[in-house]
Amino acid sequence: MKRAEKRQALVDHYIDFYSLALAMLRDEQDAQDAVQEGIVKTLVKLHVDNVVVYCRMAVRNAAIDIMRRRQRLKKLDNIDIATDPEHDELLRRVSDAKESLPEATKILVELHDEEGYSVAKLAALTGQSVSTIRRRLDEAHIELRNKIKREL
Numbered sequence: 001m002k003r004a005e006k007r008q009a010l011v012d013h014y015i016d017f018y019s020l021a022l023a024m025l026r027d028e029q030d031a032q033d034a035v036q037e038g039i040v041k042t043l044v045k046l047h048v049d050n051v052v053v054y055c056r057m058a059v060r061n062a063a064i065d066i067m068r069r070r071q072r073l074k075k076l077d078n079i080d081i082a083t084d085p086e087h088d089e090l091l092r093r094v095s096d097a098k099e100s101l102p103e104a105t106k107i108l109v110e111l112h113d114e115e116g117y118s119v120a121k122l123a124a125l126t127g128q129s130v131s132t133i134r135r136r137l138d139e140a141h142i143e144l145r146n147k148i149k150r151e152l
Contacts, residue, residue: 003043006051010039013052017059024063034062037121044124069116097147105140112137 001009010017017038021031038059048054098106108126111117119137123130 001048001051006043006048009051010042010055013055016052017055020056021059021063024060025066030066031063034059034066037062040124041121065116065118072116093148093151094144097144097151100147101140101143105136108133108136109140109144 014035017035018031021034021038022028025031025034038055038061041058041062042048042051042055045054098109101109108122111122112119117125119130119133123133126133
């Protein structure tokens with residue numbers, strides 16, 4: 001199937017994808033995000049027999065990821081973090097260490113660690129391979145650990 005045919009098939013079924021995501025997430029913005037992620041994943045995939053079915057599953061999986069992210073945030077909201085000066089100092093050191101990273105690496109780490117983006121999603125967004133993204137994240141985490149250990 002040619003790229004133009006893929007796009008047309010996805011456009012023709014956009015409402016179906018959006019309805020599925022909206023039914024699962026019950027939030028318009030999150031549903032749009034899930035559909036966009038599913039469509040991008042489908043367009044990036046080179047060999048797909050049935051783009052509509054593949055995209056529907058990609059949208060479903062994106063919606064599930066969003067629901068899981070919500071659950072993690074809800075759990076974090078319920079945790080009462082004491083204002084411990086030692087804890088604040090450690091957070092400051094982590095933040096300083098992260099700021100010293102190159103801008104592209106810092107963004108990659110923030111998207112992965114704080115926003116919950118998967119390695120595959122980051123690879124699709126950046127146009128790099130999954131193994132390259134994993135390697136860059138591993139190197140960044142090692143560098144952060146070493147900088148924090150040096151300061152302690």
